[in-house]
Amino acid sequence: AQRVTQPEKLLSVFKGAPVELKCNYSYSGSPELFWYVQYSRQRLQLLLRHISRESIKGFTADLNKGETSFHLKKPFAQEEDSAMYYCALREGTSYGKLTFGQGTILTVHP
Amino acid sequence: ETGVTQSPTHLIKTRGQQVTLRCSSQSGHNTVSWYQQALGQGPQFIFQYYREEENGRGNFPPRFSGLQFPNYSSELNVNALELDDSALYLCASSPTMTRGELFFGEGSRLTVL
Numbered sequence: 240a241q242r243v244t245q246p247e248k249l250l251s252v253f254k255g256a257p258v259e260l261k262c263n264y265s266y267s268g269s270p271e272l273f274w275y276v277q278y279s280r281q282r283l284q285l286l287l288r289h290i291s292r293e294s295i296k297g298f299t300a301d302l303n304k305g306e307t308s309f310h311l312k313k314p315f316a317q318e319e320d321s322a323m324y325y326c327a328l329r330e331g332t333s334y335g336k337l338t339f340g341q342g343t344i345l346t347v348h349p
Numbered sequence: 350e351t352g353v354t355q356s357p358t359h360l361i362k363t364r365g366q367q368v369t370l371r372c373s374s375q376s377g378h379n380t381v382s383w384y385q386q387a388l389g390q391g392p393q394f395i396f397q398y399y400r401e402e403e404n405g406r407g408n409f410p411p412r413f414s415g416l417q418f419p420n421y422s423s424e425l426n427v428n429a430l431e432l433d434d435s436a437l438y439l440c441a442s443s444p445t446m447t448r449g450e451l452f453f454g455e456g457s458r459l460t461v462l
Contacts, residue, residue, distance in 0.1 A: 243391075273450070282352075283392070283439065285450035325391050335382030335443060335451065336405050339391030 241266040243328050245340035252316050253348050260311040260343045262300075262326030271329040272302055272309040273337065278322045286311075286324070296320070316347045351376055353454035355440050361460045362430050370425040370457045372440030380404075381423040382451065383415060384439040392439055398423055427459075435461045 242265045252258050264270060274286040287295045289302040289309060300311045309326060323344050327337040354373045362368050374381050380399045384392035394407035398417035412428040421442070427434055437458050441451040 282455045283453040288450070327391075335380050335397035335399075335441065336394045336407070337382075337392070337451065338394065341389070341391050 241270070241328055241330055241338045243326050243338050243340040245324075245326055245343050247343050248341065249344050249346070251346045251348060254318055255315050258313050258316040258320070258345065258347075260324050260326075260345065262309045262311065262340060264307050264309065264326075264328050266307075266328060266330060268330060270302075272300070273327045273329065274298070274300055274309075274311050275325045275327055275339075276322050277325070283325070316345075318347045318349055321345055321347045353440055353442050353452050355438075355454035355457050357457055358455070359458045359460075361462060363462050364430055364432060366430050366461075367426065367428045368430060368459060370427075370438050370440075370459070372423045372425070372442075372454060374421045374423065374440075374442035375452045378442035378444050378452065379421045380443045381417055381421065382441045382443070383423070383425045384441065385409075386437040386439055386456070387433075388436070395425070430461045432461050435459060 244263045272289040276286040277283045298313045325342045326340040356371045382397040383395040386392045395409050397405040401417045414426045416424045437456040439456045440454045443451050
């Protein structure tokens with residue numbers, strides 16, 4: 240069965256510092272990986288997906304199939320990046336079924 | 350464009366009771382998924398509905414059931430409530446036949462006493 244692991248429950252950095260949120264997965268097929276974010280008092284929303292290979296709000300994530308990882312990175316963290324971040328995996332053609340990690344709370348201090 | 354809306358936002362039930370949660374999908378979306386999010390955990394997939402039929406189910410017992418209506422709105426029903434059913438229940442919609450993102454509602458927080 241597929242599994243998504245986010246080893247850090249909490250992550251604190253200072254403004255301007257680099258940040259990396261870790262995500263590892265286990266899945267036998269070709270996964271589709273996502274990062275979802277939940278800002279304070281807002282609903283869960285998509286941040287980025289690996290197939291788009293895009294940078295959103297300065298964040299990037301590269302799918303490493305050899306290490307089965309999909310870490311989220313930003314070179315210079317901002318205070319508005321403080322949020323809960325979830326890594327998620329989608330399998331096959333079940334469009335609505337995502338397997339989420341437990342989430343990482345990122346706090347960016349001024 | 351109207352986003353995903355869920356009702357009620359909060360409710361309290363006692364063990365053994367039944368509950369119905371409702372979801373209106375985003376305009377143009379005909380696929381609806383339901384998730385359970387326990388405190389401190391990530392969302393866990395319950396099931397998905399596409400064109401009024403269940404199309405995928407997670408590891409939840411049969412007392413968790415759902416419906417999707419012709420207007421693509423959806424209901425989640427939970428029978429014989431247990432204390433462990435206390436959680437935030439999230440509904441998400443997505444456009445049909447795409448591999449795009451899920452659009453989440455704000456959730457219904459259920460407390461079982």
